[in-house]
Amino acid sequence: MAAKIFIDGAAGTTGLEIRERLAGRGDLSLLHLADSERKNPVARAKALNEADLVILCLPDEAAREAVALIENPAVRVIDASTAHRVATGWVYGFAELETDQRAKIAAAKRVSNPGCWPTGFLALVRPLTRAGLIPADFPLTVNGVSGYSGGGKAMIEEFEKKGSATQTVVRTYALSLAHKHVPEMQVHARLAHPPVFAPSVGRFYRGLIVEVPLQLWALPNKPLAADIHAVLEEAYRGRPLVEVASLEETMQLKTLDAEALKLTNRMKLYVFGNDKNGQVRLAALLDNLGKGAGGAAVQNLNLMLGLQETTGLM
Numbered sequence: 001m002a003a004k005i006f007i008d009g010a011a012g013t014t015g016l017e018i019r020e021r022l023a024g025r026g027d028l029s030l031l032h033l034a035d036s037e038r039k040n041p042v043a044r045a046k047a048l049n050e051a052d053l054v055i056l057c058l059p060d061e062a063a064r065e066a067v068a069l070i071e072n073p074a075v076r077v078i079d080a081s082t083a084h085r086v087a088t089g090w091v092y093g094f095a096e097l098e099t100d101q102r103a104k105i106a107a108a109k110r111v112s113n114p115g116c117w118p119t120g121f122l123a124l125v126r127p128l129t130r131a132g133l134i135p136a137d138f139p140l141t142v143n144g145v146s147g148y149s150g151g152g153k154a155m156i157e158e159f160e161k162k163g164s165a166t167q168t169v170v171r172t173y174a175l176s177l178a179h180k181h182v183p184e185m186q187v188h189a190r191l192a193h194p195p196v197f198a199p200s201v202g203r204f205y206r207g208l209i210v211e212v213p214l215q216l217w218a219l220p221n222k223p224l225a226a227d228i229h230a231v232l233e234e235a236y237r238g239r240p241l242v243e244v245a246s247l248e249e250t251m252q253l254k255t256l257d258a259e260a261l262k263l264t265n266r267m268k269l270y271v272f273g274n275d276k277n278g279q280v281r282l283a284a285l286l287d288n289l290g291k292g293a294g295g296a297a298v299q300n301l302n303l304m305l306g307l308q309e310t311t312g313l314m
Contacts, residue, residue, distance in 0.1 A: 002029040003305050006047045008066050009057030011038065013152050014080050017294030018055055021265075021312050022301075045069040053304060055297055056080060067110075077110050078300050080293065084112040085184040092188055093300040094119060095309070096239050097126055106303045113300065115181045116150055116292025117142070117199060118188070120210025120284030123242060123269060125189045127235035133223050134214075140195040141213060142185065145170060145258055147206040150288045159203065170202045207259035208288040217278030225273020225280050232269055240310050241291060241299065244269045262287045265295030265313040 005028050009015045022028055031051055037043035048054055049072040056063045056079045063081040070077065084090040091108035095101055105111055114122070121142045128134040148159045158166050173179075179197050186194045216223055229247055236242040243266065250270050261268065267286040273279070286292050295313055302311050 002027055003052045004029050004031055004050065005053050005055065005301070006031040006051035007055045007057060008044065008048065009062075009080075011035075012057050013149055013156065014289070014293045014297070015055075015057035017289045018057065018080075018297050021294055021298045025312055027305075027307065027311075041069070049075060051075055053078065053301060055301070076108070076304055078113055078297055078304070079111070080113040080297055082115065082180045082184075084110065085114065085118075086187045087112065092184070093296060094122060094188070095296075095299055095303060096236060096242050097122060097188060098130075102303055102309070105300055106306065108304065111300050111304065113293070113297050115184060116146065116208055116286070116288035117144070117181045117197070117210055118184045119267070119292050119296065120144070120208060120286060121185050121195070121212060122188055123236075123267060123284050124210070124212050124232070124282040125185075125191075127231050128228065129190050130235075131231045133219060133221065133228065133231060135220060136190060137192040138219070139193065140191065141198060142195050142210060143198040143200070143213075144208065144210040144283075145200045145202045146208045146288050147204045147258070147262075148201050149206050150208070150292075151201065155201070156205075168203060170200050172198070172200050174199050202258065204259055205262075206287050206289050207257075207262045208284075208286050208292055209256055209258045210284040210286075212282040214280050214282065215278065216273075216275075216280060222278065224275050225271055228273070228280055228282070229271040232271065236269070241265060241295075241313070242267050242269065245271075247271065247273075256283060256285060258285070261285055261290070263290070265290040265299070265310075267291045 048070050053076045060081045060083040063083040090110045090112045091104045093111040094114045148155050182194045233244045270283040272281040
C-alpha cells in the first residue's frame with residue numbers, strides 16, 4: 001500500500017519543490033487540500049492525522065502549531081522550518097552528518113530538515129571537528145553566496161517583480177550576527193562558540209556556494225591541505241549524494257560557479273589549499289532548493305519509509 005504523504009505548506013517555495021520531486025511516484029499517495037481549506041484548522045488537522053508522513057513547509061510558529069494538531073501517534077513528521085533544528089526529541093535530517101545518522105532518521109518519528117547554509121557548513125566542518133583537526137573552541141567563519149530563492153516568496157518577488165525589481169547584483173545580509181541558521185551550525189558541528197556567518201545573496205534564482213576559510217598554521221596539529229582532504233574524502237566515501245573533488249581537480253580550477261549543481265540534489269566539496277601559507281578555503285557547492293531543502297526532505301522521507309535513499313532524486 002502506498003504511504004500517504006501530506007505537505008502542509010505545499011504552495012510555498014520549498015513545498016512546491018518537494019511536491020515536484022514526489023509527483024508521479026507510485027509508492028506514495030499525496031493528500032491534497034483545496035485552496036479554500038489550506039488555512040482551515042479543521043481540514044488541516046484532519047489531513048495531518050490521516051497521513052503516514054507529514055512534511056511541514058511553514059514559518060516557524062505555524063510549524064509548531066501544526067505539530068500540536070497531530071494527535072495520531074503513528075504520524076511521522078519532517079519539518080522544513082527552523083523551528084525544531086536544535087530541539088530536544090527531534091532528529092537532525094542531514095543523513096551524512098554522522099556515521100549513524102541514516103539509522104537515526106530511519107527510526108525517527110520527528111525529523112528536522114537542515115537549512116541550506118548549515119548543510120554546506122556542516123558537511124565541511126563536522127568531519128574535521130570529529131577527527132580533532134578543528135578544536136571545539138576554534139574561531140570559525142562561514143561565507144558565500146546564495147540564489148535569491150533562498151529568501152522565499154518575498155525575496156523572489158523583490159528580485160523578479162516587473163517594474164519594481166531590485167537591481168542588486170550581490171548584497172550581504174545577516175549583519176546583526178544573529179541569523180537563525182547559526183544555532184544549528186554551532187550545535188551540530190559541536191562547537192563551543194557560534195561561527196561568524198557572513199552570507200550574501202546574488203541575482204540568480206537557485207544555487208549556493210558555502211565557504212569556510214581556515215588558517216591551518218593556527219590549528220593545534222598544523223595539518224596540510226591533503227590532511228583536511230583525506231578526512232573529508234573518508235567521511236563521504238560511498239555516500240551517493242555527496243562528492244569530494246580530488247585535489248588534482250581542485251588545483252585545475254580557477255573559479256566556482258554557484259549554479260553548477262542547480263536542479264540536482266547533490267553536493268560537491270572542495271579543498272583549495274596553499275601549504276606554503278598554511279591556509280585553505282573549504283567550499284561546498286549545492287542547490288539551495290535541492291540538497292539544501294527539497295532534496296534533503298525527500299531523502300529523509302525515503303529513509304523514514306524504508307525506501308532506497310535516492311528514490312526520486314538526481
